[in-house]
């Protein structure tokens with residue numbers, strides 16, 4: 001599995017393409033730049049080959065582009081069940097769409113379960129439930145390559161996701177970070193900013209230090 005990084009522009013989340021026989025797109029940005037991102041993705045893999053779009057959580061800067069991505073690829077869109085159910089019922093406060101001046105659109109979602117395994121070629125990604133930033137935040141963990149797509153749970157260079165948004169919880173975020181620290185990751189791919197290849201433990205230690213000292 002090869003991880004392609006498409007840096008988020010403006011408020012957009014990063015978009016990752018996990019490329020193998022059965023590619024997976026992770027997160028979709030706000031939708032404001034969906035055409036450009038889809039064009040970029042199509043240079044790497046035919047869009048119709050993308051059968052799955054996984055959202056790390058329901059915030060609008062990750063989910064806003066999902067409808068357009070779904071239209072272009074025909075893929076199913078996955079979100080943890082703790083969020084898929086309220087989002088399909090139109091819970092815009094959970095999606096914080098208002099913060100981005102947008103309305104939450106109707107979206108057909110496939111609920112993901114904790115511990116579910118997603119195959120991507122010869123790799124197997126496990127869905128870890130890592131609440132704190134939002135109630136249904138997930139991390140996709142590939143044990144074999146010691147890599148994880150971490151959403152907004154943790155960022156490079158000592159940042160962590162906000163816990164003051166609807167359904168956020170500092171205690172849960174601390175537990176989720178601790179859990180990530182135990183995975184012995186080498187590589188981590190956050191939802192915003194840069195990613196870490198080889199030195200994930202340093203970034204996780206920085207994040208733990210930030211949260212312990214600051215709060």
Ligand SMILES: [Zn+2]
Nearest residue numbers: 057059133152
């Ligand atoms: Zn978020």
